[in-house]
């Protein structure tokens with residue numbers, strides 16, 4: 001699916017940007033790069049900036065005109081750092097990604113077209129695109145680096161593609177770790193903790209049972225906000241137990257060594 005979305009770079013001056021764009025594409029699972037009349041390509045600088053995405057550079061198609069780059073595309077989206085005079089259907093990067101996936105989902109091919117570092121795309125080139133895409137940057141400083149603009153759009157394409165595949169956008173290993181640490185305590189375990197906390201506070205003289213002054217309800221409110229995990233509850237209970245041993249003059253741990 002993603003192989004049917006091509007990135008077209010028009011008349012790029014800096015080979016480093018071509019390498020950066022290739023890297024951004026490979027990170028996001030895109031593979032098809034088309035270069036329209038690049039000023040300096042192939043180049044060692046492009047390879048250096050591509051990092052491990054040299055395969056994308058090697059497979060890049062170099063053509064002389066934008067028309068050649070767009071052959072076979074059912075939709076062409078042209079990116080622009082600023083508003084142009086002629087009103088045109090304008091999409092943000094997220095809408096652009098949805099449009100790309102709609103077309104490739106129907107078996108079509110899509111082109112994302114990026115302009116020159118110094119001058120962007122000409123009005124004539126922009127008029128070859130059905131849609132214009134603008135990354136909503138600060139109007140006072142709206143122009144992104146070329147490879148960075150490629151990164152933003154390909155990232156949105158990947159997010160939309162993952163959603164369409166029903167694939168998670170988080171790493172499963174992280175999720176599992178988070179789950180283990182956030183197995184929440186049950187209401188009855190929490191009650192046992194409050195009982196333990198209250199008796200400890202009485203023992204250390206912090207809570208006067210004759211004048212409790214809402215202390216326990218305030219502490220309940222505090223801990224209640226915390227979504228305490230099993231692991232955290234064990235730590236809290238451990239602290240209370242050790243505190244009681246100290247007040248009672250019983251042998252106790254000196255260091256926090258095995259909570």
Ligand code: SAH
Nearest residue numbers: 079080081114115118120134135143144149
């Ligand atoms: N001075 C040029 C800036 C070109 S930046 C101009 O005013 O058009 C090089 C390319 O990066 C642009 O042609 C476009 O493809 C992309 N780009 C940079 N900033 C962008 C933005 N805010 N939205 C969409 N594309 C952007």
